[in-house]
Amino acid sequence: MSEDPYRTLDVSKDATDAEIKRSYRKLARQYHPDRNPGDAAAEERFKSIQSAYEEIGTAEARSNHDQQKRMEEMFSRGGVSSPFGGSDLGDIFSQFFGGRGGKTSGFDFNFEGNHQGRKKSHETPRGANIEAGIDISMNQAIRGADVKFSHRRMRICSKCKGTSFGSSSQCSSCNGYGVQTKGSTITVRVPKGAEHGHLLRLKGMGHEHPEGESGDLLITVRLDAEDGRRWEEGRLVQEVRIPYSTLVMGGKVRITTPDRKKVQIEIPEGARIGDRRRLQGHGHSGGPLDVEFVLSEPEKLTKSQREALEILRESGL
Ligand SMILES: [Zn+2]
Structure with missing residues (x-):
């Protein structure tokens, strides 16, 4: 009842209506009973997401x-x-x-x-x-x-x-x-x-x-910050999905900026989830864009990915 619907839906108070809707859809998918059969915690979370959306969804x-x-x-x-x-x-x-x-x-x-x-x-x-x-x-x-x-x-x-x-x-x-x-x-x-x-x-x-x-x-x-982005105290933050191997060993990742430009980002070895980089000139109206590293979580694994992971597991990673 007293839960803050903005917090439940993981959006800031000044998020656009569209942003609230996107976040709701993402969370509802994640905690949907079909995806978490028999999980009471997920079910509870799903219900609070629903009622939060009723409060601020329109x-x-x-x-x-x-x-x-x-x-x-x-x-x-x-x-x-x-x-x-x-x-x-x-x-x-x-x-x-x-x-x-x-x-x-x-x-x-x-x-x-x-x-x-x-x-x-x-x-x-x-x-x-x-x-x-x-x-x-x-x-x-x-x-x-x-x-x-x-x-x-x-x-x-x-x-x-x-x-x-x-x-x-x-x-x-x-x-x-x-x-x-x-x-x-x-x-x-x-x-x-x-x-x-x-x-x-x-x-x-x-x-x-x-x-x-x-x-x-x-x-x-x-x-509206658009999908995968959000505002944080006037700063535009964009999530960058990085495969686990690139996060650990370093590498390059391409992103699309708000201007629809493709930009390559250098991921240093040993990067962490939540690390940020500031890209000058790629934000809204030529301002800075902060990119935040998040883990790319595959929906489905291919056969070779599964085999590779098996080897990883054996190696203790
Ligand atoms: Zn009167």
Whole structure:
């Protein structure tokens, strides 16, 4: 239950949706009951991989999960226990009450500050910011791109125009919150040369507040690292599969870089799994590319490979 789905799926928090899907498929294959018959540990792992994927496997589920996590962090930071008990966080409160006029960049969640309490405040109320992510390819990042983005946000109630907020008048449309959830689709312009983790702030595109300014929409641009690669704190890391014999005795291995160039890498004698080399100029947009040595594990052995391994075994290797 409390397991972090990102950790279970072996991806970072800022991985693209596609990356999450790839990692899920790989792990699900690895721990699938068909492949591990009668293995209780594998079965358990398979189940947690499945439930982690249910939590963050679609953009919508993921955004709900992330929002809930942000709320939980916020409450634990403020030392206030969550009135939501971990559920129903998609409700009106979690989305609505944001920080007050420019004082903080994020939320300023004060639970005394309900309708009435807030009216006494001298500070201008402000709708909450919305945090989200959009995924683009590395090519799109180099050229810049216009990306369609859909999200739900609180808008001033079209019936009462927000006037029922904090008053005793009833509004059947918004139940006195003065705002309603509405979906909107916008086109987001990602600038040329955007890097992984680039933050776009769309002023006033967050939640609206019936008595104050709107929050902002904060979009993190995520670049899909593609199969066999991942981002690590802004660094692009590519796995290089190396046969065991080459790893131990040294040799050469060819890789395909993000630019689709074939590059030969020298593997020194006695290399270890997890060793890294930095290739300057072969990463995203001419940046560095870190290659990490991993063991190439054959799915099936040929007859001669099996014979060779038998000899290895006899020799004690
Ligand atoms: Zn209304």
